Amino acid sequence: MNTLRFFARRTAFYLFTAWAAITINFFLPRFMKGDPISAYLARNQGRVSPEAAESLRILFGLNTDKSLLRQYADYWGLMFSGDLGRSLSRGLTPVTDVISVALPWTIGLVGIATILSFVIGTSLGALVGWRRGSRADILVPISTFFSTVPYFWMGLIAIAVFATGLGWFPASHAYGRGTQPGWSLQFVGEVIQHGTLPALTIVIASLGGWILGMRNMMVTILDEDYVTVAQAKGLPARRVLTRYAARNAVLPQIQSFALALGFIVGGTLVMELVFSYPGVGKLLLDATNAKDYPLMQGLFLVITLTVLVANILADVAYAVLDPRTRQTEA
Structure with missing residues (x-):
């Protein structure tokens, strides 16, 4: 009953x-000031007739005949x-088609980099916290330093060293x-080669937060009674580390x-600008500059729904791992 009440409250x-x-x-x-039609006419002065401009306003729902609430409905x-x-701004291409072109690039690169960063950072943070006071603690200030470096500079340095200097990556x-x-081996190989350097910079830039957060939680958990009892029972250190x-x-x-997973869809705008990588972040910036309402709304909608779905999955995982959450919420 408590479980059903928990999921009903979260669903609402x-x-x-x-x-x-x-x-x-x-x-x-x-x-916002202005509208997409005005911005489009400003870029194409003299090439769009008044009749065509009015047709565009009707197509985009910007004509004055409809109230704002009617447009909302x-x-x-x-x-x-x-x-x-x-x-x-994309030649009257359907928004779904425009987003479907940019979305796989963002999810493929930023998604894999975020998952790798989380797994590596959490694992290292657990080990550092378990061996607190040892030489492993040096990982915390080193990783934190890279997290504080502006990503813009980190990306440019990576390009200068590994792309221009050593020639390892594009x-x-x-x-x-x-x-x-296409799905040819040549194309897939080029995608991996071009995506390796920006992915590594994302991992390095975000690693410090995962290590520090997990390390601090481990230090707190290790003082709990159930961990002390598990160690007193003579359980193997590996089991105490992983299971408790x-x-x-x-x-x-x-x-x-x-x-972090939810905001993957939003892309990493700075990364896409530094590496000229096609993705949702750059697409959103272009749509904002062009006051392209439909494209902006489509991108915001995808990002919002992705964040909500990610939070729902996190709530489910949290409730499964910690039953006390269900009892408290219910």
């Missing part, structure tokens, strides 16, 4: 959060039908110029990891 909370986020997603761009109807509109783009995208200490210390990390 996330449904309300999704409604609020989608509502803000609709109204916020319309409160139409937006929900189109969204449920899978129609996110057409991107004015300096930019997701694959070689002139290469035809690390299992409980990792719980707060899961929530942070879920948020």
